[in-house]
Amino acid sequence: CKESNIIGSGIFISPKGVLDHAGSVGFSLIVWVLGGGICALGSLCYAELGVTIPKSGGDYSYVTEIFGGLVGFLLLWSAVLIMYPTTLAVIALTFSNYVLQPAFPNCLPPYIATRLLSTTCVMFLTWVNCSSVRWGTRIQDIFTVGKLLALVLIIVVGMVQIANGHYDALEPQTAFEFIKDPSVGQIALAFLQASFAYSGWNFLNYVTEEVVEPRKNLPRAIYISIPLVTLVYTLTNIAYFSSMSPQELLDSNAVAVTFGEKLLGVFSWVMPISVALSTFGGINGYLFTSSRLCFSGAREGHLPYLLAMIHLKSCTPIPALLVCCTATIVILCIGDTHNLINYVSFINYLSYGVTIAGLLYYRWKKPKLVRPIKVNLLVPCSYLVFWAVLLGFSLYSEPVVCGMGLVIMLTGVPIYFIGVQWKNKPHWISSAVGEQDQPKRLCIVFLLQRNQSCERQQRTPHTAFWNSKDLFSIRS
Template sequence: MEKGARHRHNTDKNHAGGSESEDFPEASSGGGGVALKKEIGLVSACGIIVGNIIGSGIFVSPKGVLENAGSVGLAVIVWIVTGLITAVGALCYAELGVTIPKSGGDYSYVKDIFGGLAGFLRLWIAVLVIYPTNQAVIALTFSNYVLQPLFPTCFPPDSGLRLLAAICLLLLTWVNCSSVRWATRVQDIFTAGKLLALALIIIMGVVQICKGEYFWLEPKNAFDNFQEPDIGLIALAFLQGSFAYGGWNFLNYVTEELVDPYKNLPRAIFISIPLVTFVYVFANVAYITAMSPQELLASNAVAVTFGEKLLGVMAWIMPISVALSTFGGVNGSLFTSSRLFFAGAREGHLPSVLAMIHVKRCTPIPALLFTCLSTLLMLVTSDMYTLINYVGFINYLFYGVTVAGQIVLRWKKPDIPRPIKINLLFPIIYLLFWAFLLIFSLWSEPVVCGIGLAIMLTGVPVYFLGVYWQHKPKCFNDFIELLTLVSQKMCVVVYPEVDGGSGTEGTREDMEEQQQPICQPSPGKDKDSLEQSQP
């Protein structure tokens, strides 16, 4: 990792707003350098948020939300409240995104506010749990919706589900490695299937209501509990719902590429989050018009069961549409995770080979292969709902830490420019909700939450050995350099270059900056004084 930082800074002298080589455009500039361009306008920004939120969650999580909520009415309330809380969290991230205008999202914010260790733990848990788990769940959902029509009287075989999910991951990894343009076109095509599936579900729900089929939506029936209310289970219902809203913060990963981020970042949030909340709530209402709670809980593919009850001979449309949606979701997640891992490697927090791109295709092949391998390993986990709980708990943990960092930054640095400045009541509301989820989730599922925390804490020794400890044995450095060289030759990749950076004079200074928080105890202590204190 140390060498990765050295190679990175040889070619990349960062300005205060972040690196100019953090992404991988489809072609290099004439001088051999790679630079980010501000090409994401308002429409594209909304597409990033909506496209990343609407994945497999709305087709998988309705079962988990209803099961833990205990009644139809409370389940609908969970979907509405989760959407509102998501909007509050997105507003907090909007302020952070323009105050710390770096790509990398909450990883960059946590690193700059709390220091290198905290940022590394965020990246570490994303590498080990969040992205592999998310991609595994979406891939398993894809395979379930493809195979379910072939097994109308029983569940598809587990081995078949996992094999098809693995094939899906390998195929899309190849597409993303081959061309950024190909990956973008795949995303556009399969987003159409995603929107078609949800529009069809909502329209059929409206038709059902017009026909008087709304028994479970009547107040006396909607709040008829089929199990004893439990505050811990309600917290788990919110975690299941939060999985469906996952991806609302992905626009912050590409802040440096936004056209006029001070305007378009909050505008995209104001448009996208209410739109997704509307779609999610009415999709769940549509499910209830066609299925009883017992039927919904018994279904392993909610949207397929919905289509079978309402579409008759055209029921095949639903599994195909949902499969298209989840296939595109895997593609988008692979693309996003490669950007995050690339950014982490650029900061010296991941092996330097992950910061390399193909010499002609300009795709981050090592980062894509790494995330594909980690997702394939995650497929051995037997219960996808346990995977969702892992993702939800750890995500809320770091969402809360990031929003807490917003309050810390207000206190420590009250005078720094803030083009967007929200009322402090918003982060406080979000933190209270976050605390409620974590406390009661830990109470209800101590083993699941404990495993998530244990995985996160494994990053502490890795950080001190891999990042903080700079004077490693020469034999270790030579071995890592050999592995990096072999990987370069196998993948035909190089470090991206930009004009204006040469030599190694900034290496120690920038590595020291990684380990220091933005909020220093002594305001006058800057990078120069830190560098002078080095032996």
């Protein structure tokens, strides 16, 4: 269900960043509630796009259809180079912090130790996903239990605390005492931090073609999932403040661990284990989806041909997985967790805004097109107003962090014209992007089994990889 895509490791990462930028307990809770409302507006717009342009691939497919190849390529370029690797890096760092925090109760875990553990985790899960699709999906199923256990435990214990009268930090006169003077720029950054936890609200649009009756089920998923996730996130933060002062939360490097140590006594070990399970599963899930995005982009000719290769025996996109793993390890060494969240959230919101602006442009460009779902114009307009204010003040408050994201995105412009638009390239350039010497079409027939594996009936000897285009042409 959609809420399982949204609820993830972000809720164990973002509360500290939201409180730090919001400046008070009360305002941080308002940010969490409004953040869910903004996601609901965006989801309604994506529901219209999903049934109007019934293609899987989400933002990338919609923007390519509406604005053309260049804008779609820039979205893909920023996702491959920034969004997915940075998100993976943040979740991997959270995993290592929660695993190591019990060993360093009075200080931050060593920088080298967190990076080494994060790198080891990413490399291990890359190997798992390269080896077998079944192993990757089973890890995802098993480790989903971790995040649900942790959140249920936090909310139940927090509500018990409040019932026993421990809610000093939540009383109005205390909740709105600002730790530091707020500014519009800092409030914008607080929304960026919260948006990291809500990321995933548009994941259903990546598999639109596989959704049964999308006209009914897309809006239904929005009406159920977004309010439920908003409630869970708000209750989780209220639970934190039932036992922790704002300063204690800001000083903690692993909020859920500190919460467990204060309230769970001898069972405090449950919390770091649960969060570690959640983040471990989150890394696995993002590796799976990011590699498939690389795979899809390469299949459409927007990324090097090599990334559209699948291993013959394991049926996994090994080159795409290795690229995602390498980019993640590089980003792990760039900065700390909360700066990385601002970095990826800015680019995320930028892509959301471009996609929803595309909805308005598409209505103007093709007014007579059949739209099974058609939202009121106030919905996309309200989202875009919020989007423009948020990104403008975020760029003003963190010009280096946000500006670097824009610069990296714009580096895709010359890459697009050289790699995609330029058809008669010299041999050495074509070889560099993998367009020359493409393998000949193999005579392969695959049987797609119920366990999502595929068996090879015949193949050319000494061939380790085949291209996805071969499979799709054979299946069609």
